[in-house]
Amino acid sequence: MSNSIRILGIEGTAWAASAALFDAETDDVVIETDAYQPESGGIHPREASEHMHDAIPEVVGRVLEHARETHDGPPSEPPVDAVAFSRGPGLGPCLRVVGTAARALSQVLEVPLVGVNHMVAHLEIGRHTSGFDSPVCLNASGANAHLLAYRNGRYRVLGETMDTGVGNSIDKFTRHVGWSHPGGPKVEEAAKDGEYVDLPYVVKGMDFSFSGIMSAAKQRYDGVSASGGSSDSSDGGVPVEDICYSLQENIFGMLTEVAERALSLTGSDELVLGGGVGRNARLREMLAEMCAQRGADFHAPEPRFLGDNAGMIAVLGAKMYAAGDTLALEESRVDPNFRPDQVPVTWRGRAERSEDLENASGDVRNRERADEPELAAGRGAGSDDSQVRGAEALVDLEPDAGRVTKRRRAKTYRHPALDERLRTERTTLEARLTSLARREGVPTPVLSDVDRSEARLELEYVGDRDLQAALSPDRVRDVGRHLARLHRAGFVHGDPTTRNVRVDGDRTYLIDFGLGYHTDHVEDYAMDLHVFDQSLVGTADDPEPLREAAREGYRDVGDKRVLERLHDVEGRGRYQSDT
Numbered sequence: 001m002s003n004s005i006r007i008l009g010i011e012g013t014a015w016a017a018s019a020a021l022f023d024a025e026t027d028d029v030v031i032e033t034d035a036y037q038p039e040s041g042g043i044h045p046r047e048a049s050e051h052m053h054d055a056i057p058e059v060v061g062r063v064l065e066h067a068r069e070t071h072d073g074p075p076s077e078p079p080v081d082a083v084a085f086s087r088g089p090g091l092g093p094c095l096r097v098v099g100t101a102a103r104a105l106s107q108v109l110e111v112p113l114v115g116v117n118h119m120v121a122h123l124e125i126g127r128h129t130s131g132f133d134s135p136v137c138l139n140a141s142g143a144n145a146h147l148l149a150y151r152n153g154r155y156r157v158l159g160e161t162m163d164t165g166v167g168n169s170i171d172k173f174t175r176h177v178g179w180s181h182p183g184g185p186k187v188e189e190a191a192k193d194g195e196y197v198d199l200p201y202v203v204k205g206m207d208f209s210f211s212g213i214m215s216a217a218k219q220r221y222d223g224v225s226a227s228g229g230s231s232d233s234s235d236g237g238v239p240v241e242d243i244c245y246s247l248q249e250n251i252f253g254m255l256t257e258v259a260e261r262a263l264s265l266t267g268s269d270e271l272v273l274g275g276g277v278g279r280n281a282r283l284r285e286m287l288a289e290m291c292a293q294r295g296a297d298f299h300a301p302e303p304r305f306l307g308d309n310a311g312m313i314a315v316l317g318a319k320m321y322a323a324g325d326t327l328a329l330e331e332s333r334v335d336p337n338f339r340p341d342q343v344p345v346t347w348r349g350r351a352e353r354s355e356d357l358e359n360a361s362g363d364v365r366n367r368e369r370a371d372e373p374e375l376a377a378g379r380g381a382g383s384d385d386s387q388v389r390g391a392e393a394l395v396d397l398e399p400d401a402g403r404v405t406k407r408r409r410a411k412t413y414r415h416p417a418l419d420e421r422l423r424t425e426r427t428t429l430e431a432r433l434t435s436l437a438r439r440e441g442v443p444t445p446v447l448s449d450v451d452r453s454e455a456r457l458e459l460e461y462v463g464d465r466d467l468q469a470a471l472s473p474d475r476v477r478d479v480g481r482h483l484a485r486l487h488r489a490g491f492v493h494g495d496p497t498t499r500n501v502r503v504d505g506d507r508t509y510l511i512d513f514g515l516g517y518h519t520d521h522v523e524d525y526a527m528d529l530h531v532f533d534q535s536l537v538g539t540a541d542d543p544e545p546l547r548e549a550a551r552e553g554y555r556d557v558g559d560k561r562v563l564e565r566l567h568d569v570e571g572r573g574r575y576q577s578d579t
């Protein structure tokens with residue numbers, strides 16, 4: 001391998017026609033971007049692909065010219081070592097233009113082709129610029145929103161949006177109020193003059209959904225109450241700046257909460273942010289504050305690396321190229337539904353620590369660690385044996401007295417009104433559903449005291465370990481049965497992870513019902529099971545037998561329509577076009 005790698009990156013999944021040159025020796029990234037601006041409405045796939053068709057050759061031409069000017073070798077040598085391009089996810093018509101351009105360039109320049117997953121690139125650019133070794137990543141982009149963490153050769157999706165991406169949701173609201181695309185920056189600007197109004201807030205384990213909050217936002221703007229009736233104020237609706245402010249508080253509060261839950265579940269103390277919505281200062285502020293309070297490190301790349309850009313494609317392309325991860329022309333098809341967990345991660349570890357890339361990184365701290373650390377059970381910073389810090393609460397453990405005290409402390413990153421509402425609601429629900437579950441034959445701790453105003457619960461100490469530390473098919477099957485019993489009784493747990501199950505020999509107890517709620521929708525039951533399934537995938541070395549056991553247990557007691565729906569939930573491609 002040569003002692004310096006130079007990669008031409010090409011991006012064009014939706015709106016950014018972009019090319020970049022990454023020089024691994026100097027760590028320089030030169031990016032040329034030509035943005036597609038719809039004349040009205042959101043992104044039209046056909047118009048966007050026409051933009052790619054015109055703009056990609058131009059941005060590539062400029063970057064190649066720069067590559068030639070800065071190339072040391074003889075003019076007969078190609079000015080770059082490989083061409084990297086976004087293979088997906090994205091809009092099919094756009095991806096095809098980019099794929100065709102990349103293939104042609106690789107043939108003309110006689111250099112290999114590297115096919116990059118755009119979402120993994122959003123993550124890896126943060127890992128590259130921070131020097132973090134194994135961070136949790138929050139991707140907050142237009143068409144996506146998800147949490148990723150590395151485990152056993154893949155980036156696992158720990159949690160994601162159950163409907164549209166975060167940026168697209170915001171853009172739909174701004175279209176409704178007549179603002180031009182993209183809406184995100186306009187919401188950020190308007191929010192500066194806003195005050196807080198109540199809007200829905202939906203997280204399910206580490207998954208979340210935006211559809212409810214978005215339709216409520218539109219209705220309140222229009223002056224229609226959620227029940228369909230009277231006006232919100234005399235001039236028709238809630239002032240738009242109040243809605244923008246509150247949208248940011250709730251949506252970014254949700255993203256920050258799930259990010260904290262992912263840090264807690266994985267035991268990681270590093271978070272990176274990726275995606276265009278990451279340009280929002282309020283989102284970055286919330287994430288930074290949450291991390292500071294947990295004693296975790298937070299990193300957001302500079303703005304040019306957050307929104308779609310070819311720089312991130314070139315940087316990940318260089319790592320893949322160094323690992324020998326190139327594509328033959330005949331297997332270089334684009335994939336509009338390319339999920340990040342489909343990508344075999346070839347470049348981490350030995351290949352990445354090749355001298356070239358090691359020297360190239362601006363900040364090399366943490367790079368020396370011997371092996372890839374596995375995701376570990378996390379007890380949170382500063383805890384000792386008698387106190388556990390969960391993602392939400394501080395739990396004092398008194399096993400000898402057979403008692404635990406759980407306090408939901410204020411989260412200062414959240415708006416105080418929202419924080420108060422969530423803590424009271426969840427404490428009340430946890431008390432009610434913990435008892436209700438036991439009546440349905442599901443082992444849970446007995447509740448001895450509740451103080452709603454202090455968001456404090458006193459509960460029986462149960463089990464001697466978390467399921468996370470004692471995974472077995474029998475126990476997991478038991479949990480499958482428990483969930484089916486709850487669902488038969490018309491409610492969900494809301495956060496059934498391997499840390500919210502306590503184990504005592506063969507017996508398994510469900511704890512932490514604060515995200516539960518009453519519902520008769522098959523979709524909600526399937527989601528509950530999906531959260532458990534995701535937590536098995538996120539924490540077990542060999543999750544398959546456990547996932548099967550969970551389904552078996554559920555099948556013993558529950559409604560098979562829920563398992564059928566689970567299959568749909570899992571198969572749903574989350575990439576949705578914006579139109």
Ligand SMILES: C[C@@H](O)[C@H](NC(=O)OP(=O)(O)OC[C@H]1O[C@@H](n2cnc3c(N)ncnc32)[C@H](O)[C@@H]1O)C(=O)O
Nearest residue numbers: 013014141142143144167182184185276277280307308
């Ligand atoms: C697959 C790919 O095409 C797609 N890319 C994408 O969505 O572009 P990206 O640049 O990551 O994000 C654009 C979104 O980012 C939002 N955005 C940009 N600046 C913002 C800001 N200051 N506040 C809030 N949202 C912002 C825009 O409104 C828009 O919805 C993706 O990564 O999901």
Ligand SMILES: Nc1ncnc2c1ncn2[C@@H]1O[C@H](COP(=O)(O)OP(=O)(O)OP(=O)(O)O)[C@@H](O)[C@H]1O
Nearest residue numbers: 388390391392393395404445459460461462499512
């Ligand atoms: N009743 C109990 N008996 C024994 N241990 C408990 C009990 N309740 C909680 N714990 C311990 O404390 C940990 C955190 O509790 P809990 O899940 O209720 O808090 P949390 O902040 O909601 O956590 P998270 O949101 O991360 O799931 C549990 O994983 C478990 O190890």
Ligand SMILES: [Fe+2]
Nearest residue numbers: 141275307308
């Ligand atoms: Fe993107």
